[in-house]
Amino acid sequence: MGLPSKNMSYIPFYVAIKKGFYQNYNLKVNLNYVKGGVLALRGVQTGDFHIISSLPESVITGVAEGANVKLIGTLDDKSMYSIYVSKDIKDPNDLKGKSAASNVPGNGTDIQLQYWLKKHGLEPNKDVRIINSGENAGRLQALQQGQAAVTILSQPTDLKADEMGFKRLAVMRDELKTYNHNMIAANGDLIKNKPEVVYAFMAAEAVAFIKEKANREEVIKIAMEELEMNRADAEKSFDFVLPALPDKGKMNVEGVKWAIDTVKETGALNKELSVEKVVDERFYAK
Structure with missing residues (x-):
């Protein structure tokens, strides 16, 4: 499996591995980290993952360009991002004439x-100049060095921004009510030739275990170990992510x-693309 970062949204994978849920379905899952969703998408196309x-935006643009991949579930059914601004910014109007630290054009972060x-x-x-500052760490650095007055961050980098005194505006x-953030996508050949593997992967999800209050301490300890976080940060990130973890993915x-519509509006998608071309919902656990 290819993951574009390390963050609390992946806690279902960490728990499923630690608790042996994948082994119950005769699966061994190896997590491989790459720099960003574009490299992850490339890896699933080449068969490395x-x-x-x-x-979702990376997969949408990939499918539009011919990638043999489908979205099969999600880890979050809400956005994990927050908008951070420099200390002199009071409201969005103060951003006119300033710069915003973003990721590459067309990336979901940028969108x-x-x-x-x-x-x-x-x-x-026009009103705000967009600069490409890369992943979370680079965007926070742009804010810290005064290269940008606003950026968008996800956990756990948002906790570092809090520590530095930047304002979570x-x-x-709260503003984007309909979204999936860290989605799960599978290689099309795997779906076609070994659907039982995809069914098993989704059946081993750990969300029900994570949501059980009696398991909170065990889940926090797994998060601290996997993400190398102290207890306070692990608890903050976990409490932020927990309401967005959908049952059965x-x-x-x-x-x-x-x-899809928003990618089209940015100009990154110049053809019609149906949801059915991107999504396969057959694999949720029964």
Whole structure:
């Protein structure tokens, strides 16, 4: 499995491995980390990975360009991003004439940041200049060094921004009601030739275990170990992620439609693309 980062949203995978849930279905799952969803998508296309996690926008653009991959579930049915601003910014209007630290154009990170700016009456690259600062760490550094006045961050980098005294101006899930964040995508050949593997992978999900209050301490300890976090940060990240963990990994299809439409609006998608071309919902645990 290819993962584009290390964060609390992947706690179902960590728990499923630690508790032997995959072994119960005769699976051995190896987690491999790559830098970003684009590399993860490339890996699932070349067969280096059977399954990956990615923001939906990367998969949508990939499918439009001929990638043999389908979204089969999600780890979060809400956005995990927050908008952070420099200490002198009081509200979105103060951002006019400033720069925003984003990821590569067309990436889901970039699309959500531009969505937020437009929602607050700011035209990207007109009112606010968009600069490519890469992944979470690079975007936070751009804010820290004064290269940008606003950026978009996910956990656990948001906790570092809090420690540095930057202002969390908005939580995206409060403004973007329909979204899936860290989605699960499978290689099309795997789906076609070995669907039993995909069924087994989804059946071994650990969300029910994680949501059981009696298991909280054990889950926090697994998170601390896997993510190398102290207890306080692990608990904060876990409590932020927990409400967004969908039962059985079930995706919000309206959120996929939103992502397709929004990718199209940015110009990164110049053809019609149906939800059915991107999504396969057969594999949720019974």
